[in-house]
Amino acid sequence: MEHRKQSVAQRFKEYQPSKTGLFWACAGSVILAVGVGFFWGGWVTGGSARDMAADAASQARQELVAVVCVDRFMTEPDAGVQLTALNAITSSYARAKFVEDGGWAVLVPRGSSAESRMPARSATEDRRAPGLCAAALAKLGMTAGGAARLTNESTIASQ
Secondary structure, three states: HHHHHHHHHHHHHHOOOOOOHHHHHHHHHHHHHHHHHOOOOOOOHHHHHHHHHHHHHHHHHHHHHHHHHHHHHHHHHHHHHHHHHHOOOOOHHHHHHHHHHOOOOOOOOOOOOHHOOOOOOOOOOOOOHHHHHHHHHHHHOOOOOOOOEEEOOOOOOOO
């Protein structure tokens, strides 16, 4: 009878939890915090973080090779003719093959020593670079003076 007359605050103040109840409340809180952290909080395991960092590094490296490729392409004496030939190709695969066969998307600059090249991890790691380069070159606009300029500087990074 006396419990019914007490307010919730008074009953909470007088509550004495058992050790078992306290243990399970703490265990449940930890499980809930970990679950919320991993599913909604953006937490990841160390292995997932390493994989994401490796993917980001690979993508950045491919974008760097593509930027160097565009620069190499545009410094060629026949860049206008090559750009016209590239724009005549409709398939993105064929465009990437054209850039790759032209030697613009390679890691070793022509006529340079082995010490000055970028370290290559594997042949398959840079297979996207010619495609990125070809896409950026396709978006190039030729000015009247024959000098090319990139119409959208974020073309490579946005892909």
